[in-house]
Amino acid sequence: MSVSELVFITIIVELLEVYLQYSKTLKESLLKMYSYYQKSPFLFYITNLGYIWLLFITILYNNFNFAIALGIMLKTFDIYTKISLMQKVFIKPNSQYLDELSLFLDAKMPIWIYLIGVITYPYIVYVSFN
Numbered sequence: 001m002s003v004s005e006l007v008f009i010t011i012i013v014e015l016l017e018v019y020l021q022y023s024k025t026l027k028e029s030l031l032k033m034y035s036y037y038q039k040s041p042f043l044f045y046i047t048n049l050g051y052i053w054l055l056f057i058t059i060l061y062n063n064f065n066f067a068i069a070l071g072i073m074l075k076t077f078d079i080y081t082k083i084s085l086m087q088k089v090f091i092k093p094n095s096q097y098l099d100e101l102s103l104f105l106d107a108k109m110p111i112w113i114y115l116i117g118v119i120t121y122p123y124i125v126y127v128s129f130n
Helices: 003-021 026-039 041-046 049-060 066-091 095-106 116-129
Strands: none
Touching: 003 026, 003 049, 003 116, 026 041, 026 066, 026 095, 041 049, 049 066, 049 116, 066 095, 066 116
16 A cells, blocks of 8 residues: 555544544543443444554554654553543542543533544654655
């Protein structure tokens, strides 16, 4: 596959990930992801399509350089953050954390925040395979 095809597929994968995770507030988004997690933790990981795609192309093309390692680390941090927030809000709610996070969780999330990955990760794939 050419670099442009990999970048295009990465854009599509990231848009699908946005579609699966988007909600108007962070709390609604976490609730949506938590519902996937309640059904099966594997279903939650499957909704992180960009992570799976980066791992797949890294292994398929045996291309593990700094750029792709950075992308995988960012995706890993993203998944860890989501799981940590889900745990603090839904699994083991603690009033201390909820009071601190309530303004942040209930704030409106503009769509561009979700679309940051659509810009970032295709560029990472471009840099790592070019």
